[in-house]
Amino acid sequence: MGTREMMLEKIRQNKPAATQLPESWYFDSEYADTEAKFTETLQAIFTQVVVVKNGEELLEKATEMFGDVVNRASTVPALAGWADFSLQVADPHELELIEMAILEADFGVAENGAVWISDQYLTHRVLPFITQNLAFVIRRNAIVNNMHDAYLRLTDTTGWGCFIAGPSKTADIEQSLVIGAHGARSMVIFLLDS
Amino acid sequence: MSKTTMDHAEASVAFNKDESYVDWHDETLWFVRQKRDRSSKLLPEWEQLRNTASQIKDYVLSHMDELLLSFEQKAKENGVHVHWAYNAAEHNEIVLGLLNRNRITKMVKSKSMLTEECHMNEFLSQNGIEVIDTDLGERIVQLRQEPPSHIVLPAIHLKKKDIGDLFHEHLGTDAGATDPQYLAEAARQHLRDKFLTRRAALTGVNFAIADTGGFVVATNEGNADMGAHLADIHIASMGFEKIIPRQEHLGVFLRLLARSATGQPVTTYNSHFKKPRDGQEMHIIIVDNGRTAQLGREDFRNSLKCIRCGACMNTCPVYRRSGGHSYHNAVAGPIGSILAPNLDMTKNADLPFASTLCGSCSNVCPVKIDIHDQLYKWRQVLAKGGYVPKAKEAGIKAMSAVLSQPRFYQWSGKLGRSVMRIMPFMVNNQLNPWYKNREMPEPPKESFRDWYVNNRRK
Ligand code: SF4
Numbered sequence: 001m002g003t004r005e006m007m008l009e010k011i012r013q014n015k016p017a018a019t020q021l022p023e024s025w026y027f028d029s030e031y032a033d034t035e036a037k038f039t040e041t042l043q044a045i046f047t048q049v050v051v052v053k054n055g056e057e058l059l060e061k062a063t064e065m066f067g068d069v070v071n072r073a074s075t076v077p078a079l080a081g082w083a084d085f086s087l088q089v090a091d092p093h094e095l096e097l098i099e100m101a102i103l104e105a106d107f108g109v110a111e112n113g114a115v116w117i118s119d120q121y122l123t124h125r126v127l128p129f130i131t132q133n134l135a136f137v138i139r140r141n142a143i144v145n146n147m148h149d150a151y152l153r154l155t156d157t158t159g160w161g162c163f164i165a166g167p168s169k170t171a172d173i174e175q176s177l178v179i180g181a182h183g184a185r186s187m188v189i190f191l192l193d194s
Numbered sequence: 195m196s197k198t199t200m201d202h203a204e205a206s207v208a209f210n211k212d213e214s215y216v217d218w219h220d221e222t223l224w225f226v227r228q229k230r231d232r233s234s235k236l237l238p239e240w241e242q243l244r245n246t247a248s249q250i251k252d253y254v255l256s257h258m259d260e261l262l263l264s265f266e267q268k269a270k271e272n273g274v275h276v277h278w279a280y281n282a283a284e285h286n287e288i289v290l291g292l293l294n295r296n297r298i299t300k301m302v303k304s305k306s307m308l309t310e311e312c313h314m315n316e317f318l319s320q321n322g323i324e325v326i327d328t329d330l331g332e333r334i335v336q337l338r339q340e341p342p343s344h345i346v347l348p349a350i351h352l353k354k355k356d357i358g359d360l361f362h363e364h365l366g367t368d369a370g371a372t373d374p375q376y377l378a379e380a381a382r383q384h385l386r387d388k389f390l391t392r393r394a395a396l397t398g399v400n401f402a403i404a405d406t407g408g409f410v411v412a413t414n415e416g417n418a419d420m421g422a423h424l425a426d427i428h429i430a431s432m433g434f435e436k437i438i439p440r441q442e443h444l445g446v447f448l449r450l451l452a453r454s455a456t457g458q459p460v461t462t463y464n465s466h467f468k469k470p471r472d473g474q475e476m477h478i479i480i481v482d483n484g485r486t487a488q489l490g491r492e493d494f495r496n497s498l499k500c501i502r503c504g505a506c507m508n509t510c511p512v513y514r515r516s517g518g519h520s521y522h523n524a525v526a527g528p529i530g531s532i533l534a535p536n537l538d539m540t541k542n543a544d545l546p547f548a549s550t551l552c553g554s555c556s557n558v559c560p561v562k563i564d565i566h567d568q569l570y571k572w573r574q575v576l577a578k579g580g581y582v583p584k585a586k587e588a589g590i591k592a593m594s595a596v597l598s599q600p601r602f603y604q605w606s607g608k609l610g611r612s613v614m615r616i617m618p619f620m621v622n623n624q625l626n627p628w629y630k631n632r633e634m635p636e637p638p639k640e641s642f643r644d645w646y647v648n649n650r651r652k
Contacts, residue, residue: 159469183416
């Protein structure tokens, strides 16, 4: 008998009597103002939230905030002119030079400040990790209350996706919080009105 | 990497030599425990979440074979290679085989307690493979050539100065520098170079999803993603108990995990891997290594529900004052003390005794494992099997005799109280395992029962 069969056979012999799944695994979080909760949670995890009316205002803001940064990349059509770094590279290692990336993402979660990003919006999976600084653009009406709502929304047909909540961090040196462990050193979320 | 193993009590003595250090360790972990408390209280449904998680995991234990088969099938459809390993040796051989076939001699790794359990790094290095741990805490202990002392906070036993000295020696930071920001920046530069030059990455698995064939890896640093998305080949190692039935169940587990671990509302990165990216190879190794045996132990199978949050360690008065290394096992603390005897009863017979049975571990466990009950049950099993050192065994036998007979309990309590007052050396001697490192408390003049009886009469 091969390893696989042996493991499965032992599991069959040793597993306990069947139990049922709970009737529900959904819990409601009713926030009076979902966007306010999202913004407040993000502030607590070192992330700035900026509301912009439209693509033009996004471009204005991006220029104002990150205009003097070199090696800017973006997947947002409205920022095509702002970016000076092309994402049309064959080898993801070349993305190492990126200082600032502004990326389109799907939705945010109010209770924990996480944003869902996936293959659907990315040419390279490593992009949100390898860039020195990161910003996401999501629709203002695309904020759900909690993780249960998030998974109801996630059909996840793509090959890879990630919840990202704030910049990269570590507390491995005497529990002192340091922002910018391996991934982004800073994070901004743009909420787009239309 | 393995040092001569002392048993838990001896190692605790060594750990307790410097009192201010132990106090610091104790307080640091208690601080993490308090963060967990504050964070969990923000969710009114916290207890219901724990119940739900526990029920889902019960379902998992009782449908393990079906769930694994469904996971395997879906993962294969997604273009992921699935391997099965019965023990640590098989797991390590599979990893080595994959690297050899791809002519790779250097690999980056993100946190995986399973590979610690399998002693994979040592095996690979003996076979000419260099493995770099990329979680900052893990890299620190790797440079010190010691194992992690905590499953979530691998370097929690070290002070800034220790890390400053270590980085000065290995990474060339300024002598005497201890600023965490500065030291972490040095590690970032050092490890970026590794991420950019390694063709293979190994990650752990926090959750594997039966109905999608996907798996989730959670980190705060982003190191699992940096490794996996740059490498040509991504190997993910999982103990088979990491399976959950449906993707939606992640809603429950991800709400519990980070809050229980560090008090964060969620881990910074929860990466959902399903298909390899174009041109990449993705492998999953499903590991047993004693888990089927544990599944068959009715009293201990619940330990397989563990989601490795570390909360039981942070709250444990023994862990906090003895340190993770005293448990001489990949997973330390209360949960490690249940898992370890399953792997080796002879080597790990001391661990279920490294507990006061106060029950704090069971109270914080997000999946409601009856941790302290299991520790108590292991003591019986190990004593019956003859695995317990004689001194300790005499103590337990006497204890279970006392506990099983109420009348004897009253008598022995009275006797104990007078013996302790008259001849304390009878109690504070080497035959009493409880005396080690503890002054026995001043015996009360009357027991609570005597007091109760007297005062009720009045
Ligand atoms: S036993 Fe419970 S508290 Fe301890 S690490 Fe596992 S899930 Fe967390």
